[in-house]
Amino acid sequence: MVDTLKIESVPISRRDSFNARDTRTRNLKPFNSGDIKILLLENVSAKAVDILKKAGYQVEFHTKALDKAELIEKIKDVHAVGIRSKTKLTEEVLSHANKLLTIGCFCIGTNQVDLNYAASRGICVFNSPFSNSRSVAELVIAEIILLSRQLGDRSREMHEGVWNKVSKACYEIRGKTLGIVGYGHIGTQLGVLAESLGMQVIWYDILPVMPIGMSRAADTLDELLAEADFVSLHVPETPETKDMIGEREISLMKKGAYLINASRGTVVEIDALAVALKSGHLGGAAVDVYPTEPLANGPGFESALRNCPNTLLTPHIGGSTEEAQRMIGIEVANAIVKYINSGASVNAVNFAECDLRAIPETDLTTVRIVNVHQNVPGVLRQINNILADFNVNKQISDSKGDVAYFMADVTVNENSEINTIYEQITAISENIITRVLF
Numbered sequence: 001m002v003d004t005l006k007i008e009s010v011p012i013s014r015r016d017s018f019n020a021r022d023t024r025t026r027n028l029k030p031f032n033s034g035d036i037k038i039l040l041l042e043n044v045s046a047k048a049v050d051i052l053k054k055a056g057y058q059v060e061f062h063t064k065a066l067d068k069a070e071l072i073e074k075i076k077d078v079h080a081v082g083i084r085s086k087t088k089l090t091e092e093v094l095s096h097a098n099k100l101l102t103i104g105c106f107c108i109g110t111n112q113v114d115l116n117y118a119a120s121r122g123i124c125v126f127n128s129p130f131s132n133s134r135s136v137a138e139l140v141i142a143e144i145i146l147l148s149r150q151l152g153d154r155s156r157e158m159h160e161g162v163w164n165k166v167s168k169a170c171y172e173i174r175g176k177t178l179g180i181v182g183y184g185h186i187g188t189q190l191g192v193l194a195e196s197l198g199m200q201v202i203w204y205d206i207l208p209v210m211p212i213g214m215s216r217a218a219d220t221l222d223e224l225l226a227e228a229d230f231v232s233l234h235v236p237e238t239p240e241t242k243d244m245i246g247e248r249e250i251s252l253m254k255k256g257a258y259l260i261n262a263s264r265g266t267v268v269e270i271d272a273l274a275v276a277l278k279s280g281h282l283g284g285a286a287v288d289v290y291p292t293e294p295l296a297n298g299p300g301f302e303s304a305l306r307n308c309p310n311t312l313l314t315p316h317i318g319g320s321t322e323e324a325q326r327m328i329g330i331e332v333a334n335a336i337v338k339y340i341n342s343g344a345s346v347n348a349v350n351f352a353e354c355d356l357r358a359i360p361e362t363d364l365t366t367v368r369i370v371n372v373h374q375n376v377p378g379v380l381r382q383i384n385n386i387l388a389d390f391n392v393n394k395q396i397s398d399s400k401g402d403v404a405y406f407m408a409d410v411t412v413n414e415n416s417e418i419n420t421i422y423e424q425i426t427a428i429s430e431n432i433i434t435r436v437l438f
């Protein structure tokens, strides 16, 4: 259980002496929004920085990911951290995050965060589930055409001063079959775009999904691999998708077929892919993601795929467009502000989703109790016993796995009552985090 530091016994100002957004956390005296510290890594959108600064928070911004030691040092002191796909928030790192309330993944993937451990520490994680889907789908469409016409190689040759006009093994994509593995937000967008260019679309997913347009489901991954001219991967990183495409799966693909991976680097066995490209079994590949990726831009990238024929290598830029980054910045920064200021966990990845309608600005006697606790019998009874002498205007609770989330708006007459409620709830042995929001 998280170390629940007691609030120091200081007089608590009334709502009217605080900004309406002011919050109080388990380990700080009552404080202003200006005391909230946010660490933003990996060059998240300037839009996010604006939103978080406008909320009155202190924002520390870095363009790159930090190494583990630096991350551990910085994370000790912040209430929220914003990352993209590179920063690994493991149990080891998060165990140092004693003030952390929330993590914003300014991307789709959340595999870089230990979600269960974060929840067990009362740290709510948000992401942006589909703001960059279109950008990825468009990149893949471009790659399908580039691969089909060997444009990567032709362009490189020209830059090297070599004129090499060939049509052998260069094809139109019209009438070709695209096999999409993982028919979710990106896979479905991609399918629509591919059909509009005259491709036939088949897909494989572990969930029953409604086929869009003229597409149809393949019964098995093997069936898809054997039928598709282009295979594009759009699955998340999970234990099941690790090395999903290895030597066996590549051998099932048609001779001359193309493989595209803009999902996660762990999904494809890179050495097996390099062998298939060099032997000519595959006609080409486009790879955007790698088992290990550098923390920052610069030279020194190593991969068995370097210099393979008709192989497009991109530095994990599938979601890197102005449009996507702006939308993600707005969505995730707003989620962070709402969670810190009002407790709303709507669209959280690892928490039950709870919200309560706002406390009117004119209401100076209602406080919001926000509590994260272990999801075991009897905790709600204990909380409600503590609240029994007060007027509870509204409350909500829900659970996800081992962790439950509770919110209640309670009318108090004296500041001392807030302290009493706070201290009694934090004393419950299953308490993880309690906050009182004014």
Ligand SMILES: NC(=O)c1ccc[n+]([C@@H]2O[C@H](COP(=O)([O-])OP(=O)(O)OC[C@H]3O[C@@H](n4cnc5c(N)ncnc54)[C@H](O)[C@@H]3O)[C@@H](O)[C@H]2O)c1
Pocket (backbone or CB within 6 Å): 108, 109, 129, 130, 132, 133, 136, 181, 182, 183, 184, 185, 186, 187, 204, 205, 206, 207, 234, 235, 236, 237, 238, 240, 241, 262, 263, 264, 288, 289, 316, 317, 318, 319, 320
């Ligand atoms: N290259 C980039 O910059 C970039 C950008 C965005 C997302 N991504 C990656 O792409 C992944 C997919 O994104 P999305 O938004 O489409 O996710 P999504 O959750 O909407 O769709 C993923 C689909 O994969 C399916 N799936 C899961 N496990 C599977 C398995 N073993 N076999 C077959 N299907 C399986 C799911 O049921 C789901 O339908 C993300 O998880 C992320 O890792 C990469």
Ligand SMILES: O=C(O)[C@H](O)COP(=O)(O)O
Pocket (backbone or CB within 6 Å): 084, 085, 086, 106, 107, 108, 109, 110, 132, 316, 317, 318, 319, 320
């Ligand atoms: O998960 C994602 O959204 C993509 O992999 C993009 O990650 P990035 O924000 O680190 O580019």
